[in-house]
Amino acid sequence: MSEELLQIGDRIVALARPGEQVEVVVGRSTSTEVRVYEGQVEQLASATSAGIGVRVISDHRQGFAYAGSLDQDVLAETLAEARDNATFATPDEWLGLAEPDGLAVPDLDLYRESLAKVSTEAKIDLAVELERAVRAQDGRITGVEAADYADGVSEGAVVSTTGIRAAGRETSCYVSTYCVAQDGDDTQTGFGFSVGRSPEDLDVTVAAADASRRATRLLGASQPASGRVTVVLDPYVTAQLLGIIGSTLSGEAVLKGRSLFADRLGEEVASSVLTLVDDATNPLAYSSSETDGEGLASRRNVLIGAGRLQKFVHNAYTARRSGTVSTANAVRGFSSTPAVGCRALSLVPGSQLQPELLAEVGDGVLISSVSGLHSGVNPVSGDFSTGAEGLRITGGELAEPLREFTIASSLQRMLAEVTAVGADLEWLPMRSAGVSLVVRGITVSGS
Amino acid sequence: MITEAVVSRVLGTALQTGGDFAEVFVEDKRSSSARFDDGKIEELGSGRDRGAGIRVVVGDTTGFAHTADLSEPGLLAAAEAAAAAARGGGGGTKTVALTTQPVTSQPVLTRPEDVAKATKVELLQRANDVARSHGDAIKQVSASYGDSRRRILVANSDGLVASDDQTRTLFVVGVVATGDAGMQTGRRSIGHTMGFELFDRYQVEDLAREAAEQALTKLQARPAPSGALPVVIGKGGGGVLFHEACGHGLEADHIQKKVSVFADRVGQLVASPLVTIIDDGTMGNEWGTFAIDDEGTPAQRNVLIQDGVLTDYMWDQLRARKEGRPLSGNGRRQSYKHLPMVRMTNTILTNGDTDPGDIVADTPHGVYVAHLGGGQVNTATGDFVFGMTEAYLIEDGKITEPLREGNLIGNGPKVLELIDAVGNDFEMGPPGTCGKDGQGVPVGDGVPTLRVSSLTVGGTAA
Numbered sequence: 001m002s003e004e005l006l007q008i009g010d011r012i013v014a015l016a017r018p019g020e021q022v023e024v025v026v027g028r029s030t031s032t033e034v035r036v037y038e039g040q041v042e043q044l045a046s047a048t049s050a051g052i053g054v055r056v057i058s059d060h061r062q063g064f065a066y067a068g069s070l071d072q073d074v075l076a077e078t079l080a081e082a083r084d085n086a087t088f089a090t091p092d093e094w095l096g097l098a099e100p101d102g103l104a105v106p107d108l109d110l111y112r113e114s115l116a117k118v119s120t121e122a123k124i125d126l127a128v129e130l131e132r133a134v135r136a137q138d139g140r141i142t143g144v145e146a147a148d149y150a151d152g153v154s155e156g157a158v159v160s161t162t163g164i165r166a167a168g169r170e171t172s173c174y175v176s177t178y179c180v181a182q183d184g185d186d187t188q189t190g191f192g193f194s195v196g197r198s199p200e201d202l203d204v205t206v207a208a209a210d211a212s213r214r215a216t217r218l219l220g221a222s223q224p225a226s227g228r229v230t231v232v233l234d235p236y237v238t239a240q241l242l243g244i245i246g247s248t249l250s251g252e253a254v255l256k257g258r259s260l261f262a263d264r265l266g267e268e269v270a271s272s273v274l275t276l277v278d279d280a281t282n283p284l285a286y287s288s289s290e291t292d293g294e295g296l297a298s299r300r301n302v303l304i305g306a307g308r309l310q311k312f313v314h315n316a317y318t319a320r321r322s323g324t325v326s327t328a329n330a331v332r333g334f335s336s337t338p339a340v341g342c343r344a345l346s347l348v349p350g351s352q353l354q355p356e357l358l359a360e361v362g363d364g365v366l367i368s369s370v371s372g373l374h375s376g377v378n379p380v381s382g383d384f385s386t387g388a389e390g391l392r393i394t395g396g397e398l399a400e401p402l403r404e405f406t407i408a409s410s411l412q413r414m415l416a417e418v419t420a421v422g423a424d425l426e427w428l429p430m431r432s433a434g435v436s437l438v439v440r441g442i443t444v445s446g447s
Numbered sequence: 448m449i450t451e452a453v454v455s456r457v458l459g460t461a462l463q464t465g466g467d468f469a470e471v472f473v474e475d476k477r478s479s480s481a482r483f484d485d486g487k488i489e490e491l492g493s494g495r496d497r498g499a500g501i502r503v504v505v506g507d508t509t510g511f512a513h514t515a516d517l518s519e520p521g522l523l524a525a526a527e528a529a530a531a532a533a534r535g536g537g538g539g540t541k542t543v544a545l546t547t548q549p550v551t552s553q554p555v556l557t558r559p560e561d562v563a564k565a566t567k568v569e570l571l572q573r574a575n576d577v578a579r580s581h582g583d584a585i586k587q588v589s590a591s592y593g594d595s596r597r598r599i600l601v602a603n604s605d606g607l608v609a610s611d612d613q614t615r616t617l618f619v620v621g622v623v624a625t626g627d628a629g630m631q632t633g634r635r636s637i638g639h640t641m642g643f644e645l646f647d648r649y650q651v652e653d654l655a656r657e658a659a660e661q662a663l664t665k666l667q668a669r670p671a672p673s674g675a676l677p678v679v680i681g682k683g684g685g686g687v688l689f690h691e692a693c694g695h696g697l698e699a700d701h702i703q704k705k706v707s708v709f710a711d712r713v714g715q716l717v718a719s720p721l722v723t724i725i726d727d728g729t730m731g732n733e734w735g736t737f738a739i740d741d742e743g744t745p746a747q748r749n750v751l752i753q754d755g756v757l758t759d760y761m762w763d764q765l766r767a768r769k770e771g772r773p774l775s776g777n778g779r780r781q782s783y784k785h786l787p788m789v790r791m792t793n794t795i796l797t798n799g800d801t802d803p804g805d806i807v808a809d810t811p812h813g814v815y816v817a818h819l820g821g822g823q824v825n826t827a828t829g830d831f832v833f834g835m836t837e838a839y840l841i842e843d844g845k846i847t848e849p850l851r852e853g854n855l856i857g858n859g860p861k862v863l864e865l866i867d868a869v870g871n872d873f874e875m876g877p878p879g880t881c882g883k884d885g886q887g888v889p890v891g892d893g894v895p896t897l898r899v900s901s902l903t904v905g906g907t908a909a
Contacts, residue, residue: 037507037704044532045511047784062489068496069515078495085491088564092487120532145706145827180706180827189706189827223903226674256485257587258623260630337490375820375834376854376905380623380632385671385853385905387823387832404830406856406905408673443907445673445856 002155002167008070009159012054012079016161021057021097022079023164025293026050026070027334029154032120036127036147044120053334054082060091066335097162098294098316098326105290105297106281110170112198115151122199123149126175130204134179134192137212140219143180145189150174151199156334158295166295171197172286174429175207181215188221188403190214195286195429214368218389221401224446230364230419231407231442232357232393235426235434237367238347242432245411246278246342247379249303249311251318251329253340260382260412261309269309270415275348276304278313278329285344287431293330293338301327303342315340346433350421354436357422359396361438366391366398367407382411388444405446409439417441448473448610449499451545453519454602457501458543460526462604464534466503466510468768469526469543470603472741473499473517474783478595479559483571485587491564500783501525504765505533513784545602548609550745552738553731555614555642559594562643567592570651574620577655584666585659586630587623590651594643601743603764609743615734615889616645617878620658626666633662634836638878638889641732661818661837668849671838671906677813678855678902679806679841683874684818686892689724690794690881691822691831692859693717697726697751698777698789699766701826708829708860712757718863720755721799721897728776728792734878735792735891742778742787749775752863763789781886791881793891799869803896806868808844814904815839815846816855821879829859832905854905862899870896 009024016022028050035043052075053066063086067074131147151173158166176193192211194203233241253259261269270276280288280298291297294316303311314322315330315338330338358366371387378384385408392399409417422436454471461469478494498515499522510532514525559567574590594617600610617638624631635654639645680688693709701707709717718724728746730736737746742764750758762770763778766789779790807815815838822833838850875893 040506041508041532043509043511043786045513045786046528046532047511047513048515049513049784050515063491065493065495067494068498074495078493081493085493085564088481088488088491088568090487090489092489143705145704187708187827189825256589257625258630335494337492371823371825371830372821372832372834372854372856375822375836376832376852378632378852380630381665381852382629383852385834385907387830387854387856387905389830403828404856404858404903406673406832406854406903408671408853408905408907410907443673443905445903445905447675447903 002157002169005155005157006159006165006167009157012075013159013161015079019058021161023055023097023158023160025053025158025334027154027156029152031150031152032123033150034124034127034148036131039128041124051334052078054078055337056082056086057095057097058086060093060095061086061089062095063089064337094317094321096316096320097160098164098296099162100164101296101325103297103299105166108281108283108288108290110197110288112171115153115171115173115198118199126199126202126204130175130177130207133204133208134177134211137208138181138216140181140183140216141179141212142182144177145180146178148176164295166291168290173199173202175202175204177207177211179211179215181219183219186219188215188218193429217391218401218403221389221403223404224402224444226445229442229444230361230438230440232361232364232366233437233439234366234368235424235436236428237370238437239428239430239432239434240370240373242345243430244377244379246345246432248411249313250340251312251314251322254312255318255321258380260380264309267309268307270304270307271418272307273350273421274304274307274415274418275302276345277302277348278342278345280343282344284427286427286429287344292328293332296326296328299328313340313342343431345431346425347421347435349423349425349435351423352420353423357420357436357438358393358398361393362396364393365402365444366393384409384411384414405444408443408445409441413441414439448475448598448600449517451608453522454608455543455545457522457526458602458604460523461501461503461530464530466505466530466533468504468604470502470601471499472783473600474597476595476597478593480591480593481567481571482591483575484589488568488571496782498783499525501529502786503529503533508533509786511786543604544606545608546606548607550609550611550738552612553640553736557643559614559616559643560596570646574651574655577652578620578622578659581659581663584624584626584663585622586625589621591619593617599741601741603743607743609739611738613640613737614642615640616642618651618654620654622658622662624662624666628666631662631665633658636877638734639732640734640736664849668851670908671850671853672814672904672908673906675901675903677810677898677900679810679813679815679896679898680894681815681817682803682870682872682896683876683893685816686795686876686894687819687822687833687879689796689894690791690892691824691833692862693724694791694794695824696826696829696859697760699760699762700789702760703766703769706827709757713759715757716755717757717860718752718755719866721869722752722755722863722866723797724752725750725797726761726791726794730793733793733875733891734889740776740778741780744774744776744778746792747776761789761791763787779888781888785886788883790883790888791890795893798871798873798895801868801870803870803872806870806896806898807841807846810841810844810898813841814850815841824859831859832856850906856903856905862902865900866897867900868898872896
């Protein structure tokens with residue numbers, strides 16, 4: 001299948017004029033999405049999408065165009081448009097496509113033939129079963145707003161005049177649910193999910209139990225008093241935090257003066273218990289893939305080692321301009337040029353599970369979810385403030401639920417104040433893995 | 448884009464398995480963008496997205512398929528896929544007679560595609576130059592320009608055919624300033640449903656200056672307070688508060704599934720009597736404005752809360768059909784690849800009669816929020832957060848020191864009740880993108896200066 005995409009790329013790359021660099025990214029995907037409500041199919045969607053992105057660099061100027069179509073006339077128009085766009089850009093001597101760096105492309109098991117054999121009825125049944133399982137968890141579950149099954153097959157190719165010719169394909173699927181729990185006048189919500197490469201990987205029971213637990217354990221929650229506390233972040237919250245930390249380690253942010261770690265390479269930027277790794281070759285990562293968005297082999301990069309900043313992540317452009325080599329961190333779809341970003345972040349886990357961490361903390365707050373991360377965290381200044389929900393930790397154990405408060409600090413301080421990383425590493429449907437994390441000196445704002 | 452005869456045959460195919468309702472949505476969108484960053488015109492980009500989404504509704508089940516293939520065979524294949532997903536009882540051959548609805552799209556004086564790329568690029572350069580002229584503390588400037596022309600055609604088995612031609616133009620400036628206490632950011636954006644005449648109405652130099660001043664001001668900022676305080680929301684930039692605090696909770700999909708704190712509350716007092724909230728898709732040239740929604744319904748002005756009393760929710764085709772009630776023009780989708788949902792358009796809180804200066808003067812101690820960032824709400828509990836991107840302390844009735852960024856947190860119904868002053872200086876805020884269930888659509892919001900007597904401010908200071 002992917003050979004066809006490579007050939008589309010080959011044909012356009014062959015149209016490059018002398019002195020011109022051309023890179024073509026081709027993507028195609030099919031998907032099925034099922035939503036069940038009260039035992040019936042509420043939505044069933046199936047779709048195929050395809051598109052192409054063309055980047056042209058000539059006279060050190062870059063232009064780009066994309067089209068959500070693989071029709072012949074559109075392909076030619078896209079190249080012409082990218083070429084025209086290039087003439088308006090400012091010349092930049094560091095511009096240039098990625099070049100093969102000799103690193104072997106890992107062979108990752110990301111594609112399952114078995115997905116294609118699963119009937120639509122079986123997919124619907126999974127969502128129906130999930131909804132039923134959520135309701136059966138607890139008598140206080142009064143509604144299941146969504147019980148979803150979704151899967152997708154995606155394939156992509158990158159071809160360039162610099163000798164890049166890479167293709168990959170993968171399957172993915174998930175079930176997810178969002179439920180409401182009520183007790184008297186009190187209402188709380190919870191979500192749960194299970195992800196995999198094909199339906200046999202999915203665990204409906206785990207998804208249902210997680211959703212129910214998240215919703216019911218917050219029933220009766222009250223607003224805490226303001227103060228400074230030690231918090232334990234649930235794995236899901238840590239994964240979201242890592243995503244933001246990762247964005248501050250982008251070579252592009254560093255070059256453009258937007259990284260708070262710009263001048264800190266080699267220095268202590270975090271507690272010594274923190275080792276942060278970006279590794280898209282880890283097949284357990286939901287976002288793993290064999291190559292990056294410029295067709296370079298994925299590789300393991302240690303960004304922070306025992307608290308010391310070791311590396312920023314780069315694509316071909318930012319690496320060249322920084323006098324280093326690409327870390328294979330070009331991230332993109334076919335509708336954009338390659339940005340720089342972390343691809344599969346995780347912390348090296350510690351030795352204690354969450355109950356042991358709670359016992360060690362003694363008194364504090366377990367943060368079970370945060371909201372408003374995109375508005376309350378400024379990755380340039382490091383200011384950090386988000387809405388939060390959770391449970392009080394008293395005498396080393398979980399106590400009453402808490403809601404409607406914020407937690408605040410700064411990214412710099414939080415990294416320095418981490419006292420322990422849990423042993424409960426779990427890969428989540430995002431570009432980072434979760435793990436319990438203990439952080440001191442967080443300001444809680446409540447009543 | 449497609450002839451009526453083809454549309455009619457596609458709808459017939461979509462209904463062949465007994466559907467109660469079928470719809471074809473065709474979209475052809477072209478966009479162009481230009482980005483300036485780090486002292487350079489980094490990149491110009493162009494995009495083209497074209498395709499059709501077809502849905503079939505049988506009872507409570509919706510089947511949906513989309514395709515980028517707009518040929519008749521391509522459309523018929525998608526119609527069959529959607530029909531297969533939603534099977535009803537009857538079936539057989541159906542013919543749909545179509546009536547084209549008159550639609551007047553928002554006016555465009557200067558088509559962005561007719562403007563030379565060099566002219567667009569020059570705007571970016573001008574913004575950069577002005578922002579950088581604000582001194583050595585300004586370390587980085589980015590500016591981006593974007594325009595899109597989205598032509599849509601909607602036809603359904605009720606016989607409706609309607610089309611719209613939507614042009615939007617956007618300009619954003621971002622600034623980073625560095626001082627003794629680290630880096631701070633400033634940002635300004637403008638966007639309207641109009642063409643290149645946007646730049647007759649606004650000067651990019653003004654945006655650049657304001658963004659630079661915002662970043663420089665924040666260099667002096669001290670940590671925001673922590674805890675419950677009176678909060679004055681400035682005109683314009685604070686509209687997102689109501690988008691989150693009550694807008695999402697008034698969307699009929701949440702209401703029908705009883706996952707909104709506002710379910711079953713029409714006719715009741717849900718807010719301070721000072722509060723009137725309207726969702727208005729007809730406001731001339733605003734970011735969330737259109738002639739028809741993505742289900743072919745004309746945009747409307749819908750009063751949601753009148754003097755504190757909940758008057759109505761917002762509706763789309765699916766939810767309105769279920770209740771047998773009129774449509775409100777709130778059925779929107781990100782693209783032909785998405786099913787429509789109940790979405791806001793331009794959500795505003797209307798003017799009160801208090802002088803905005805008096806609201807601040809009347810606040811002994813609190814926080815003044817000049818600009819809010821994005822927010823998020825849990826409609827089932829009403830709990831919401833939103834970020835303060837520019838805020839100041841209020842001391843003895845005066846706006847004093849700038850504050851570092853932080854989130855505000857509150858509960859929608861509680862906050863609506865706690866509004867104790869509404870100014871007379873209504874203004875629309877910057878263009879926004881509202882995300883729901885993975886789909887983003889352009890929305891507008893606006894407010895006059897107003898005060899919430901108590902909101903939890905999530906700073907780090909005691």
